[in-house]
Amino acid sequence: ENGSAAAIPIDPRFDIAYVTPVTIGTPPQTLYLDFDTGSSDLWVFSSHTPESQVRGQRIYSPEKSSTAKLLAGHTWSILYGDGSGSLGNVYTDNFTVGGVTVTSQAVQTAQQVSYSFTSQSEIHGLVGLGFSTLNTVFPNGQLTFFDNAKSTLDSPVFTADLKWKKEGTYDFGFIDETKYTGEITYLPVQTDPGYWTFTSSGYAVGDGAFHPASIVGIADTGTSLTYLPAEVVTSYWGQVDGAVDSDYYGGYVFPCSSKLPSFTFGVGPANITIPASYINYAQITEGSPVCFGGLQSSSWLGVNIWGDVALKAAFVVFNGANPPTIGWAKK
Numbered sequence: 001e002n003g004s005a006a007a008i009p010i011d012p013r014f015d016i017a018y019v020t021p022v023t024i025g026t027p028p029q030t031l032y033l034d035f036d037t038g039s040s041d042l043w044v045f046s047s048h049t050p051e052s053q054v055r056g057q058r059i060y061s062p063e064k065s066s067t068a069k070l071l072a073g074h075t076w077s078i079l080y081g082d083g084s085g086s087l088g089n090v091y092t093d094n095f096t097v098g099g100v101t102v103t104s105q106a107v108q109t110a111q112q113v114s115y116s117f118t119s120q121s122e123i124h125g126l127v128g129l130g131f132s133t134l135n136t137v138f139p140n141g142q143l144t145f146f147d148n149a150k151s152t153l154d155s156p157v158f159t160a161d162l163k164w165k166k167e168g169t170y171d172f173g174f175i176d177e178t179k180y181t182g183e184i185t186y187l188p189v190q191t192d193p194g195y196w197t198f199t200s201s202g203y204a205v206g207d208g209a210f211h212p213a214s215i216v217g218i219a220d221t222g223t224s225l226t227y228l229p230a231e232v233v234t235s236y237w238g239q240v241d242g243a244v245d246s247d248y249y250g251g252y253v254f255p256c257s258s259k260l261p262s263f264t265f266g267v268g269p270a271n272i273t274i275p276a277s278y279i280n281y282a283q284i285t286e287g288s289p290v291c292f293g294g295l296q297s298s299s300w301l302g303v304n305i306w307g308d309v310a311l312k313a314a315f316v317v318f319n320g321a322n323p324p325t326i327g328w329a330k331k
């Protein structure tokens with residue numbers, strides 16, 4: 001059974017994250033979760049989350065679901081790249097997204113969430129779409145929704161069609177030819193340690209020369225921006241009047257009035273161009289003449305991350321066949 005679900009930007013001003021409606025349990029409880037190819041835990045705000053840590057989020061109450069089963073003796077705890085985190089216990093229950101149902105999905109219920117989750121009322125939890133090897137449940141790691149659903153899909157794939165300041169879609173089990181133009185270029189994926197890791201073939205700034213390079217990075221729907229090697233982002237921001245790498249603001253900022261070039265990255269013999277508007281990420285604060293860049297250095301991260309700023313410029317196929325591959329197409 002294939003499926004399709006909306007990827008809704010949680011903030012109308014800038015694309016910090018996208019959430020997707022899901023239903024859990026019997027009768028169905030609807031929550032809006034952040035589908036994240038950069039992790040592999042499916043966790044939700046729940047009736048086990050202290051009220052002091054819940055601020056407007058919808059919660060999953062397993063005690064109100066006739067199909068919920070406690071996974072006795074199992075716990076989980078996750079820390080994300082931005083320093084946020086959560087932990088708790090585990091149930092299995094019916095889980096449906098876009099018409100695709102998994103009847104015994106591990107649903108990790110939060111007993112603690114960090115303040116950045118408490119303060120983000122639009123995110124009610126995460127659906128990890130990384131490889132199940134990254135799942136943090138102890139003592140037995142659990143399978144992701146995609147791994148559980150794969151065998152019931154026409155094809156073991158899901159696609160991401162994220163959009164700039166608009167609602168996009170995640171499709172499961174099929175490739176919608178109306179969502180892209182030209183050909184899909186498939187690249188090998190390195191599944192160790194469990195991210196959708198691929199190698200880009202280089203980059204160009206604006207309509208400048210293409211620089212062949214091997215840029216190993218992860219395709220990560222759960223990261224707002226895009227983080228690339230210092231020499232790449234230095235050559236990009238070097239083309240922007242007044243751009244500086246600011247310790248104060250924690251990255252490249254520039255005068256909002258400056259003109260930005262586009263950024264092109266290679267995918268095999270093909271390439272994807274990120275429009276300048278996507279890289280003009282946001283004003284530092286409402287009305288500020290200082291703007292924050294959507295392309296930032298990965299040097300302090302230890303990994304290159306092709307986050308939403310890059311992904312929303314493309315139609316991306318996450319192919320869970322054996323071996324897995326990742327497909328990129330213009331749109």
Ligand SMILES: CCCC[C@H](NC(=O)[C@H](Cc1ccccc1)NC(=O)N1CCOCC1)C(=O)N[C@@H](CC1CCCCC1)C(O)(O)C(F)(F)C(=O)NC
Pocket residue numbers: 016017034036037038039079080081082083084116120220221222223224225227301
């Ligand atoms: C510095 C590198 C970026 C780290 C990345 N976080 C981000 O990109 C967060 C996402 C966020 C959205 C809404 C509210 C709050 C935070 N945004 C963020 O740091 N910024 C700061 C810069 O301006 C844009 C917004 C991250 O940890 N992504 C996680 C998943 C997110 C965790 C926080 C909640 C939203 C999902 C990830 O799983 O994709 C990961 F791969 F990075 C990871 O940590 N895997 C273990």
